[in-house]
Every structure is written in C-alpha cells, then in structure tokens.
Amino acid sequence: MKAKKIMAAAMSAVLLLSILSGCGAAKVEKVKGSDDLYVRKVEGLADDFIMDMDLSSVLAEEASGVKYYGYDGKEQDIFLTLAQSGVTHIRVRVWNDPFDADGNGFGGGNCDIDTAVEIGRRATKYGLKLIVDFHYSDFWADPSKQMVPRAWQGMSIEEKTEAAYQYTKECLEKLKAAKVDVGMVQTGNETNAALAGEKTWFNIQYIMQAGARATREVFPEALVAVHFANPETPDRYRSWASKLEYYEVDYDVFATSYYPYWHGTLDNLAGILSEIAETYDKKVMVMETSYAYTAEDTDFNGNTIGEGGEVKGYPFSVQGQTNCIVDIIDTIANKTKNGIGVVYWEGAWITVGTESWEKNHEIWEKYGSGWASSYASVYDPNDAGKYYGGSAVDNQAMFDSEGHPLESLKLFQLVRTGNAVEIKAEAIETSEVVCDVAQKLELPKTVSAVMTDGSKQEIPVEWDVTQAELDKMQNGGVARYEISGTAGGLKARASVSMVKFNYLKSPSFEEGDEGWTITALQPMDQLYVEDKEGDSLSGTKHLHFWNASGKTVEFTAEQTVEGLQSGTYDFTISIMGGDGGTTDIYAYIKQNGQIIAQEPLEITSWKEWHTAHIRIGVLDGEAGLTVGIYVKCSGAGNGAWGKIDDAILNSAD
C-alpha cells in the first residue's frame, strides 16, 4: 500500500536528466530527484564507483509472469529502470549445470552460462557492465557448502584445475561472442576456505588460478575478484588474505558479503577491508548486501529477515533501506582504502503470484524462480531437496510486490547529488517505563524518533491512556502494561513495568559485599561472602560465618539507603545455620543510630532457612534508613556457623 502511495508522488514530480551513456548503448535518462525520499549526499564518490544490482533471478521471474515497471508506472525493461536509477553494473551468478537429467531446473534462476549471456546482453544494451559470479558448483555455493560440479566429481586436482580453466574460458568466450561488457569476474562465491569440493588452500588456489588465467586471456581489461563472507570475524579474513598471498593467487579485488544483520559494524568492515587493501595492494568492495523495506512476506515463502530483525537506526521502510545502503556506500567510498563499489543482492526477486503457496510452488518448479525446486534433490538432497521454495528476500527487494520500483532504487543516482526533503519522523522507538509501585507513575512526554535522515530526535508524544487507566496501572501492584500513542504522525509504543525496586545493593551477595558494612564485634575466624550455590538461598553466593568451638560469634551486616520517598516499606532477610548454642539473632531497622524495629531469627540446621519480615512507614525527607542483621552465638560446643542471604527492601504497595 505504502509503495503505491510513493509511486503516485514520484510520478507527479520526477525530473529527468538526459545523459548519454556508454558507446553504442541506448540513451538513458537518469532520475534527478525524489519527492519524499531523503538521500544523504556521499561526498567524493568516484565517477567509476561501482553501483551494482545482482539480477540473477530476473529471467526466471519474467518467465514466471512477473512484470517490472518504470517510474512513470508503465511496464518497462528492468535493465533500463536500473540504468536510470544510477546502477552501473549487473551481477549474475553462474552454475555449471543447474539441471537434472530430464532438463528440469534446480531453481534460483536456473543460472547457467546461457542465462548469464542473456542477462549480460540486456545489461550491455543500457551501458551496464557485467560482474560474472562463478560458483564452480551446479547450485548454490556459500560458506556452508561448496559442492563439486557433477561433471568434475572424482577428478584429481590437476584434472579439476584444467576443467575449471576450460569451463571458465568457454563461458567467457560465449559472453564475448554476445558482445557483453564484462567488467569483473569472480573466481568463486563466498569461498570461506572451500571451493568446488576442495577444502584445503593448497587445492583451492589451483581452481582460483585457473579462473583468473582464463579471465586474463578472454577479458584482459576485466578485474578478477575473490569473494568471502563473514567480515565480522576479521582474523579469518587476515588468514585467507595471507593464503592468497602465499600461493600467489592472481586477483585484483578482495570482495566481501556484508549483510548488516549478521556481519558486524561498518567500522569493522572498513577496518578489515582497508587492512587487506593496504597490506596486499588490492582493491576491495562489498560484493553482496541488502536491507529490508518491510517485515512482510509476499510470496508465501518465509523470509530470512522479518519482524524484529531491524538493525538499530534503520527501520524496515523504504527510507530505512535507503539510509542503510547509503551508509554502506559511504563506508566503502570514503572510509575504506581502495574501496571500489557495492553490489545490492537480488533487488528484483519478488513474488511470482498472490494466490497461495501451492500456486506459486507450481510456478517456481516450472521456471526456477524460487530459491530451489524439488528437482535440486538430485544434487543437494539435504538442503535444497528438502526445503525448496520461493524467494526468502522479496521484502529486501527494491521493487514492490507488483514490480514497481521503490523510491529507494533511486539512491544509486541520488547518492551522488543528495536529495533534500523535509526531515520528519520515520520510526518511533518503543519506550521502556519502569516505575516502583510506591512512586507516582508518570508517562514520558517525549519519545525517541529515528528521522528520515537517519538522525535521532526526542519528539513530543500523546499517549492513548485515560486517567482511569493510569490510576488502574498506578494501583494495580506489580504488573506490566503495553500502551500506545501518537508521535510525529506515527504510532508510538511503550511498555510500562510497575515493579517493586529492591533498594539494596548486592541484596543476594552476588556482587560480593558491595553496599554492605560487615562488622565483627568479636574476633571471627570466618566472615565473608562465599561462592557456593548449594549453601545459597538464591544465586550462588551468600554471607558465611563460622567460629571455632568455644569462641563467641558476634557481628552485624547492614546497609544504609538514602533518599527514600514517603511510603510503607518491607525489609526481609534470611538465615540458616547450626551449632549456635545460646543465640541472639535478629533483623533490624535503624534510623539516626537507633533501632526503630526488629524481628527475631534463629539458626537450626543446614538448609532450614528462617526469614524475618519487618514493615515500616517512612516519611519523605527523613534521614537514611539502615537495615541489617545482628548475630550472636555463645556457649556453643561445636563452633557456630551460618549463612545469610536474600535481603530485600522494597515498597509494601
């Protein structure tokens, strides 16, 4: 619904700029602005900075009946729309043979070299270069699997190297014959220490070298890229980069996937890529990224990211998606040494139908437009063969479920100029209100908003809560409530927790004796916080005491709380122990040095806990309140011992 509204606004005011691009390529008019999308200008972007869209599934999508539209609402070649939007490159994965013996496709776009040639041909028509992503597998290759192509099974590493060289060369020659403008070739996809079934660097490097050698021969101008995932583990990146150096692997670009949900901070990304660029004098880039514009699924196949998956500061919205990708572009362009580009992954992989999973499933099976078809079981029986289905990233596309471009798609062009619109609230963060039952409940007057430019502001909020509802929360004792309201025209939410604060520090001695004053009034053999779960009432720690036979135990343990508001409070403390002889044990409350209330306690035997409760009224502004326990054991035959735990001072509500 929202996307439609955005479209209408965009159609009314998009100004188009004519730019002639690419020798022999069709004339492309680039988008010039957006009515309601804020785009931060990234300074110093090189003219040749790579803005790539991976479009591997697009032919299968079109065969499935999916239509793509331009910004004017009319059906239009998606490659033209991308070129208008500032995209400069198209990426396509290539599988050796993603078909079963009967010619049924495994899915994921059934991307063999013929698919890549057609995608490349259409890209080249609009002046877009191609990034060719060889998986050297018959289906998905990623950190969890790098399966050998069936035709290469059983080969020695020498034979496999030759096969990889011949295969790469034949594929690239097909692209060359079709006059496809190949800008970059990947020798493997997310090759985290495995490739084409090889699991040692000694062998992996041969496959990479074979791919590079073929690329240099067929497309000497193209860059050769290696590609890894998981930059959040920089030590692995250091290790892999050093292996590439050790084996003198031929490559130009050290590329990484960067999915903001899983792959660490932008600072970490810039740091590890810069280090590798600097150390080995290489170019670096983000070879895959994406961000959701909605939490909703539209194709009946569950998505990898949904409700609750937001990265802080980037709401799941068209604007949030834009801000996230602009920040990644800025990071690679300005904060990373030798950063040359960013690839947005599968931004057009949208639903093939709106009826049902069953209906879509038929289409995915027939045209390979889902992530996997059931036919993939002949190659990958344990994953694709079991969990085949549709798109898990339709909510991360830059086209809505009907094929209309989202305003966010324009960012690839507008990031060069910036696009200023009035800044307003884009999403409201949920507020947490925690209130002691004895305190006056006050709802916050402002909430924290993520603004369209990505900044944060406190803005006024109106809560939809009546005085009667507020009174009910105030007087309802310990409970939790969810309330909502309105801020900046958006829905605001708060969770209100009415609690009983325990005003004591380290009340169960889990933080040691912090806050406690423990005073031995007779010489004590043992008086300390002990870590022994079996002797604790809760947690693993408690206050332990012991004196050798015949010695009198006498001590106090207490703490003072300042600034309590007027009200009625409860103090509770527990003790267990034995061999006490004649005992004088009590919990107490003191004020101005005088005991104003006390409650007797005793020790009997191991694990027989005795608990004292004292209730007291406190007037506002009174001096600090001291609560504690006094223990005296005398005339004991065996040596008195005991454990003290779980002191609580809270409102009596």
Ligand code: CA
């Ligand atoms: Ca889906």
